[in-house]
Amino acid sequence: MQNLKDRTKLFAINCWKLCSKIPYSREYNAYVNQLIRSSSSVGANYRAAQRAKSTADFLNKLKIVEEEADESMYFLELLLEVLKENHEEIRALHKEANEIVSIIVTSINNTRKNNLK
Template sequence: MENPIQKRTMHFAEKIIAAYLFLRENKHYRLADQLVGAGTSIGTNVSEAQVAHSKLDFIAKLTIANKEAKETQYWLNLLDREGLLLDFQEMKFLKQEIGEIILILNSIIIKSRQNLNPKK
């Protein structure tokens, strides 16, 4: 069974794909590629973390997911500033959800590091 962060990142990826298709329809091909690459890789890395071979590997995969989430947030902010997703109905959801995903990933990473070195 998927855990809550896996479910959230999968749902987020589905909305990112919709944004990707919207951007492509409006001939913003390169920006669409950047957004879909970063936005879908978050969930991929979260899924890979679930089968990590060690606690360090788990932390590393989630750290990559977090970096991809921050890149996705950058692209969403840029696209919003430029008005390129102005007519995309899910934009508000995407911007709010990426912020929450980043907070969740940060929390999991911090707690996992603390559990790795309980004296610190």
């Protein structure tokens, strides 16, 4: 099983590869730029969470990962609506983002539960 640090990095790379295939236009660029930012932030903030100075810091960084992965899902959904091609690739990335959100939410809930003990 691939570790989450590598998985989030691969997610960002694969989003970038998708974005490199999208036609250059003012309309598409808004979505492309946002997707590149949010998808790369997923991995960057997950890495930062691994170096957290406290449980509160760790949870805060994981919440950012959750938000950025969810934002990535939103822009992938928009691209599904406006692009005529790459639908399978977009769906696969959307599925990966959703799985990352699920993993992160579980981690947040488990950390909170363990912290109450």
